[in-house]
Amino acid sequence: MRKIFLVEDDPGIRDTLEILLTAEGFLVQSFGAVAEFNNRDKSILPDLFLFDVMLPDGSGTDLCREIxxxxxxxxxxxxxxxAHADLKGISYECLPNDFIPKPFDIDDLLLRIGETLR
Structure with a gap:
């Protein structure tokens, strides 16, 4: 089972993504903040990181750069x-494998996750 680490501060989006991705066969570990993510068991590595940019105690671009x-x-x-940045601005800060603007289409999100994992 493929594992995704999700960092999203909005509980509604985080819960929805966790339910959706779990239903698609992924094992999802979600975090609501950078500090929570940084306290994870670092010996466990996922198959994919999915980060929101704007977090209450940092940014997903900083996490991307660290990863x-x-x-x-x-x-x-x-x-x-x-919802507030674009790929051009993000690419200067880190080099993500993909960028998904919010609001996103669920089918598009799943397609892009699948393509990224191939």
Missing amino acids: KADKDSLDIPVIIMS
Whole structure:
């Protein structure tokens, strides 16, 4: 079973994504803030990171940069989601494998996650 680490501060979006992705056969571990994500068991690596940009105690782009700088996780794909940023601005801060603007279409999100994991 493929594992996704989701960092999203909006509980409605986080819960919806967790339910949806679990129904699609993914094992999802979700976090509501950077501090919560940083306190995870770092020996467990996912198949994909899915980060919101604007978080209450940091940003998904900072997390992306940290993931891509770590030799243990640099090859794990990162998808960034945002209602307030665009791929051009995000790419200067980190190099995500994909960018999904919010609000997003569920089918498009699932398609892009599948393509990123291939």
